[in-house]
Amino acid sequence: MSALVINNLYKTYRNGFEALKGISLTVEQGDFFALLGPNGAGKSTAISIIASLVNKSAGEVSVYGHDLDREKEQAKCLIGLVPQEFNFNMWEPVVEILVNQAGYYGIPRKEAFRRAEETLKRLDLWDKRHTQARWLSGGMKRRLMIARALVHRPRLLILDEPTAGVDIEIRRSMWRFMREINRHGTTIILTTHYLEEAERLCRNIAIIDHGRIVEQTGMSRLLSRLNTEVFVLNLKSSITDPPTLPGYQVSLVDAETLEVEVLREQSMNGLFDLLSQQGIEVISMRNKQNRLEQMFIDLVDRSKRQGAAT
Amino acid sequence: MTSWGIYRVAFQTIVTKEVLRFMRIWMQTILPPAITTTLYFIIFGKLIGERIGEMDGYRYIDFIVPGLILMSVIQNSYANVVSSFFGTKLQHYIEELLIAPVPNWVVLGGYVVGGVTRGTLVGIVVTVIALFFTDLRVNSYGLTLLVFILTSILFALAGFINAVYAKSFDDISIVPTFVLTPLTYLGGVFYSIQLLPNFWQQVSLANPVLYMVNTFRFGILGVSDIDVRIALVIILGFITILTAYSLRLLSRGVGIKD
The missing domain is CATH 3.40.50.300 (P-loop containing nucleotide triphosphate hydrolases)
Known part of the structure; x- marks a missing residue:
């Protein structure tokens, strides 16, 4: 019931x-x-x-x-x-x-x-x-x-x-x-x-x-619809330029912090393999934005656009 | 538990809450009417009353006792419900009742009985004080008690309606100050309407408080300016109308629901 x-x-x-x-x-x-x-x-x-x-x-x-x-x-x-x-x-x-x-x-x-x-x-x-x-x-x-x-x-x-x-x-x-x-x-x-x-x-x-x-x-079904997630990686050592990671969008926040955008079909293992190959060690990571928050904003924006169109 | 079982406990809860509320602040609820009435007895009954002489065949102090008792009942029954129910609205804890399975008639009944309880308690205190000034003898205990309770119910209902419409503290003081007090003072508490010119006697008959005061006086002294049977019909009529109106306000959610 x-x-x-x-x-x-x-x-x-x-x-x-x-x-x-x-x-x-x-x-x-x-x-x-x-x-x-x-x-x-x-x-x-x-x-x-x-x-x-x-x-x-x-x-x-x-x-x-x-x-x-x-x-x-x-x-x-x-x-x-x-x-x-x-x-x-x-x-x-x-x-x-x-x-x-x-x-x-x-x-x-x-x-x-x-x-x-x-x-x-x-x-x-x-x-x-x-x-x-x-x-x-x-x-x-x-x-x-x-x-x-x-x-x-x-x-x-x-x-x-x-x-x-x-x-x-x-x-x-x-x-x-x-x-x-x-x-x-x-x-x-x-x-x-x-x-x-x-x-x-x-x-x-x-x-x-x-x-x-x-x-x-x-x-979980709602969150699985997220196309991209942005992760913030804290690095063990300082770097001066953002590394080139094929398939990933990378930006350097500061000498010890990287932001990486990961598509839904991409795996985290692949990302870490590429980072290891370039000698970059990650000591911790977190989502830049709460996943539900990201989805919520998308849905509300879409609802606003639909409301404006009608 | 059956619905009636729920209603009974809910009703007891509202009444208990109401009684505890006014007993917690007895310095504001029970003591002031006792002091005010004592002053009335001393000033109007003793000092001025002895110069006035008799009214309707009774010493002036004996004549005003029933009116003063009933006046305190009216004011306190009204004040209890209007301030308590307005408080529940103002602080939004009326929602505790709205969300619960309590029918409107139980809510109304609980608040009215709370008001009647305070009115009765104050009435008893004033009666005890009166015994220090007069030799009170009761003509009809049944009628006296009946009018006492009915008047208390009527003004508790009036207080409830005032609270439903009130949006500010001013709104709960306007009616007692500008309506209730004049009606009570002009309702034959301190004089017999026989003293008035014919025109003002007729005007006085439109005042519902006159019927209550006179019927109560008849219950105690055995004298009245009006027919007691008509007075009882009028009091019961008012109670019926105010009850129906209060229930309608509650069912429409006036002042308490969007």
Whole structure:
């Protein structure tokens, strides 16, 4: 069964702005799904409609087979949302925020406290349980939003830029946590501007732009469509001129750094053979640009050109 | 869990949250009406009241007690819901409720009961203070309690509607200052409308607070300027209209959804 099916979803705001122009999307059970797009593309509107925070203009949404119009309560029970902006009562203690949220899902107070304890411990917030939310750091507030979204144990978790503004250490611990809950069966939909994050975590992807889905496919399939990749090579010894490597485009960034453009059909072994023949030793290498970022820019540019043509 | 089980727990959660909220800030919610009413009793009841003499056959201080109790109930039921629900909108934690499987009538019911609880608590505090100044005897406990609760419900609903439309803190203070306070002061709290010229008596009859104050006074003292049965119909009518209107606002998402 699909965790989420969106069919022909439209949203036109009162001021006439068309945020969604008929998007259709399927997310399979157990997936870790990236929903990407530039600012204002319609990601947050789509998420808000799924979470019942915004009324749709037309279309259908179903969660684990429960239609959001006809079986609203069943569908809602299955969704957990971590929104982009902090949206909890800043004057309420952390534990009460979780207990109240559990209560709205019909979980009795005693059981709600037990679940709040379990969830806060998992997210390293148990020590802060009596602290008012406004006194938490930015990273803790983000984790509190995740804890609140999980307290009723949803089967579909929607994360709208969950790591925005948090430092790399917390971001990595949040990645570990997200992977873990996904491994235990929770379907996750992630929107993020950190494309490295989406590439590392997600198996499937949809790219939305100007209210339309411009791509929906598997992450590896999408990345395999990259025609070229640019690698940055750090050299052991200095060189003065860029080496001539037949078939590869090479440029010298500085005396100890080379940039090499590699086509999809070319192999890295061939490149290293040529470098070895010229006595150049490579001590490390990296992608110049994140691969998904490169693909994302290509797709959004193409969508813009098509939009301009029509 | 059945849907009704979810609704029951969700309702209890909203009410508990509301009660904890106003109890946490009791210095701002419970204490001020107690001090204000004590001053009313001292100034209007004792100092000025003794020079006024009797009204409708009762000592002036005895006459104003029901009105003062009900005035505090009205103001606090209203204030609780308007400030709390506006706060949930302003900080966006209304989204906690919108995303959850909580029907609109449970949301409305929870906030209204929260307002009624604060109104009742303040009403009890004011009644206890009144006992220091008067020998309070109740004519009809049933009617007194009924009007007390119905009035509290009505103004909690009015506070809810105000909060739904409010876009700023000014919007939640305009109605209490320019509508609620004049209606309460002109609603027969401090005088019998029999004292007014005929024209102003007729104008006063358009004031819904007059019906509540007089019915409550009838419950305690046994005297009223108006027919208590008509008053009850009017109060129930207002509650019905405001409930339907509040539910309509919630279902359309006015002020809370795009």
